[in-house]
Amino acid sequence: MTLIVGLQFFLPTKPSHRRPMKSNVCVSLLLYLCASIAVNAAEKTNIMGMASGSVLLSSSGEYGGGWMALNLLDGTTQRGWCSPQNKTAPHTFVIELPQRYRLSSIVLDNTDAQESGYPGISARSVELWGSNVGPDSGYQKIATLEAVKGARKEFQLPAGAEANWVKLAIVSNWGHAQYTELMEVEAYGTPEGAAPQRPPLSGVYDTNYGPLQITQDGNRITGCYYKGNGQISGATDGRTINVEWRQGDGTSRGTALMTLSARGDFLNGVWYANGVLAGSWFGTRDKKSQRVCDDASQNTLSQQLKHGGRAILYGIHFDSDSANLRPDSESALRQVLALMQAQSSLKLSIEGHTDSTNTTAYNLELSRKRAQAVVAWLGKNGVASSRLAAQGYGSSHPVADNTSPQGRALNRRVEVVAQN
Secondary structure, X not given: OOHHHHHHOOOOOOOOOOXXXXXXXXXXXXXXXXXXXXXXXXXXXXXXXXXXXXXXXXXXXXXXXXXXXXXXXXXXXXXXXXXXXXXXXXXXXXXXXXEEEEEEEEEEEOOOOOOOOOOOOEEOEEEEEEEOOEOOEOOEEEEEEEOOOOOEEEEEOOOOOEEEEEEEEEOOEOOOOOOOEEOEEEEEEEEOOOOOOOOOOOEEEEEEOEEEEEEEEOOEEEEEEHHHOEEEEEEEOOOEEEEEEEEOOOOEEEEEEEEEXXXXXXXXXXXXXXXXXXXXXXXXXXXXXXXXXXXXXXXXXXXXXXXXXXXXXXXXOEOOOOOOEOHHHHHHHHHHHHHHHHOOOOEEEEEEEOOOOOOXXXXXXXXXXXXXHHHHHHHHOOOOHHHEEEEEOOOOOOOOOOOOHHHHHHHOEEEEEEEO
């Protein structure tokens, strides 16, 4: 039994009609432009995506299967939400943003809605409500928007629009009598105040694929599912969780990104197999269950290398566009160091990987320098250089798509590979 086989039956095949988807002055001006670009880039981060830590808390209904409300936050229009058959409007969704934001714009995206097969199925009139009180109360209407049939549109919002929780209400579509679809929602803005601390992740979650046990130790994440036949390992930044999943002997493996609600009760996520978005992984905390399997004995770095020959270390982080190791990398680095000290004959290749947001040459060089930085840290802490090698692969070995924020986050990684 593998995760690939066990999960793919939930996802219906897309209909065939879908689209494939002078000096001082110059220096000052350059610095100004660079600063402006940096600010604009920060502003254009989609704060409503899972990769930013947003969570879908509830919806009034969904068609099911591959047409789930959670798809609205997955960063792609290749999957979306569809209403239940003959369900009357309004169709509502409650989304928790990572923190309180001053909202500047929102995107309603009907791209890839099934207009050719179901004319008028795209969402049309949509009400946007915001609350800073909580997910269940305090909502005030921000705007009523008209989405474009079969296309994407960004709407500028009134000055002063603020929210920590957003409610969307689809009031009408473009004329289809039985179904309504919306493929993706995005939001942009600037944070107000400090981000709240998220609750501990450790616990058991009742998910769409059965119980999932998560154990958090600092920023390190381990866990198990399928009664211990599957394991996860990775790291959290306090808002999102990046993990590698493995099953059986380790030959079935992939990646996943998850995020937990502020109250610690809702878990949203997506998982990838063979570098392709394969499904959603979501659930609620089971407050009664304490343990469903012993993940500690099967989830060590030694076991991962024994069964699969390689392991992803999502806990190793670098400054943006840099090979400087961040302080929060030490836990994962010491995990590798402890293994090298325990197994004196072990040799490792350290691999650096990037997403595809820069040129091929730039990514290759950055990934090589990052791998070398890990090797240098291990060497500084007593590991002989003869036992270590550094390789940079840039974006040539993706474990997820490079078209969505969560896919790019999963592709930015360090892997360790056992050498014979």
